[in-house]
Amino acid sequence: MSWVLPFVVLLGVLIFFHELGHFLVAKYYRVGVERFSIGFGPKLIGKRIGETEYIVAMLPLGGYVKMIGEDPFEEVEPVDIEKSFAHKPLFERAMIVLAGPVANFLLAFVLYTFLYFVGLPNTLPVVGEIRPDTPAAEAGLQPGDRIVRIEETPIRWWDDIPKVVGSHAGDPLTFEIEREGERFTKRITPVGREGAPAMIGISPSLLLPVIGIPRQDTPAWRAGLRTGDEVTKIDGQPIEFFYEMARIIERNPGKTLTFTVRRQIRSASPDLEAPPKYETLEFAVPVATVTDERGIPRGTIGVESVELYVLGVDPEKPAALAGIAPNDKIVAVDGKAVHTFAEFSEIVQGSEGRPLRIRILRNGTPIEKEIEPISAAIRHGPLRTIEKTFVIGVSLQAPYGKKTEEERYRNPIVALWKGVAKTGYDVALTAGTFVQLFRRQISIDTLGGPIVIAKISEESYKRGLVAYLLMMAFISVNLGVINLVPIPILDGGHLLLF
Structure with missing residues (x-):
């Protein structure tokens, strides 16, 4: 039941702001509001202030604002005609209906702006996985390479790369790369199918230093290392990713290196509910020498990434x-x-x-x-x-894993602009999903309901406040877009019927 609190808080906040949008614009146009409800079903708590009853109901799966004259079959008292929703001009009625989705977009914008101001993790433009037989592989890019610039465009974050590359299928581009403190350039030609963004075949996903040992006749096995060990240090130097470990080994042929590893403690009768336990071990591993295709000696201990194990x-x-x-x-x-x-x-x-x-x-x-x-x-x-x-x-x-860094903008104008851009991106992403749905390119079954939202809210809550607020902003955009769909029970359907 650990999902209950984050799920209820999430829905409560999103529903409150959505209905608040309807409520405030209705009040602005002098429409009478009889009830402002968060949730459906039996009333849990409530209070009447003026003409409006404010309540919290039992089922937190929605909410509503009940306005005078909103029901076309409801007879409006002559004294309430001026406050009747149905008797307001079309423009005012449309603004009241649109205010709910707009409030969700504004909430997302405020959350994103706040997060950019205080700082949120973003992925650095460090090359991780390189797909075989792609432009990046042919150009000789390696895991750990940092893309500094493409043509004349500086690259600060991973998301900057597709913005430049995506529209240049077939066009050779100059990439400025940083590798182990040295900078150099590569000419890489992106490829792409018609109607799809161009790519060069890289992702930011970096392999963690968890090792696989394919054979027992290797220095690693003989020294005591085993498949599944996570290397945390080599000669006291912290290791974060597999490529860092590989570079140290290659540069030290003939030497003996001290590996500090984290190994899971296996039990004959493991408790599947309990978190795994680990022990920290040290091994002195002699590095063998091999010669590469250029005749340069390289170090090896017979380990590889555990990726395909x-x-x-x-x-x-x-x-x-x-x-x-x-x-x-x-x-x-x-x-x-x-x-x-x-x-x-x-x-x-x-x-x-x-x-x-x-x-x-x-x-x-x-x-x-x-x-x-x-x-x-x-x-x-x-x-x-x-x-x-x-x-x-x-x-x-x-x-x-990924190389990340906190993205923070102390200039409030910049933070505001980033909030606008991120909200707009999410709106386009969500709207694109619904376009695919209407074109039957994806099934209605692909959309997640309350159970999926509950799971997502629980997962993000466990990762911390920043992750939870990011998720809330994204779901808020989704709620806003969904309510604009022209279906009778949604705001978009109400607009269609005017």
């Missing part, structure tokens, strides 16, 4: 029935090597149920399994829409 297997799904087990490593599908979690997921999801030949490594031994994916539905994206897909029933370790 199986974390868990659903016992009732095809993977378990085929014999896939935890710590197996996915290496290929239908004879084609798989390099990333995203690549493997796309293959499975796009299989349409066609049997796949999946090659795994188990303790260094290659094994091939034929697995037939089954259809499933998952919730995806900020709107938590349902996406029809195919799965085999494995969860991969795929531990990701």
Whole structure:
């Protein structure tokens, strides 16, 4: 029941501001308001002030403002004609109806402006995942590279990249890159399908330093490291991401490095409800020497990212029935090597149920399994829409993080402008979803209801006040857009009937 408080507070605030918009504009145009209700059903508390009764009802799933003359079948007393909603000019009635959604947009704007003023985390333009056979891969970009500038446009945040790249499919662009304190330029040509933004094949998702060890004849295994260990320090230097660890190892061939790792304590009879327990261990690992294609010596200890290692297997799904087990490593599908979690997921999801030949490594031994994916539905994206897909029933370790920094604007004018821009972006995103819905490009089943909102509110509440207010602003925009849809029970439907 930990979802109750954040859910009730969320709905209470959103409903209050929505109905307050209707109420204030109705009062401005001298329309009589008989009742201002937060919630439906039996009254919990209430108080009459003047002609208006203000109440909080039992079911916090909506609210309403009852105006004199709002019901076209209701007979209005002659003395109330001047205060009747139905007797007001069309423009005034439209303003009263529009005031609810507008109040939701204003609430989002205020929240975003406040958050930009006090500071909220934003993703830095640091390259994480690089898709194989993409312009970024061909240009030699590496995880940890920071994009400083594209052509003449400075890049401050990750979101700045698609704003420049998205409209330049086929146009070579000059990227200024910073790598380990040094700057250089690359010419990269974005690619894109017609009607879709151009891309270069990168994401900000950086692999965390959780290691996989494919074989036991490696320095890492012999020193005591194991698959699933999270490297936190090397020779006392903090490690945040996998690429940082990899660079240190490569630069130290022939040396012995001290690895500090965080390892989960396994129990013979684990309590599934209890949070996992960890221990901190140290290992002295000798770094072997290999020579790269240019003849330069590089260090290696025989570890890789745990990204494609199986974390868990659903016992009732095809993977378990085929014999896939935890710590197996996915290496290929239908004879084609798989390099990333995203690549493997796309293959499975796009299989349409066609049997796949999946090659795994188990303790260094290659094994091939034929697995037939089954259809499933998952919730995806900020709107938590349902996406029809195919799965085999494995969860991969795929531990990701992002380089973030607090985005803060002490200049209130700048914070206001950022609030406007963010609100406008969310309105466009939500409206685009409904356009797809009306065009039947997505199903009505993809939209989340109260249960989904309750889950989202609980998750954001646990992450802290900033995450909770961000979620509240986004849901407020959604509520505003939804109420403009021309359906009779919504504000948009009322406008249509004028």
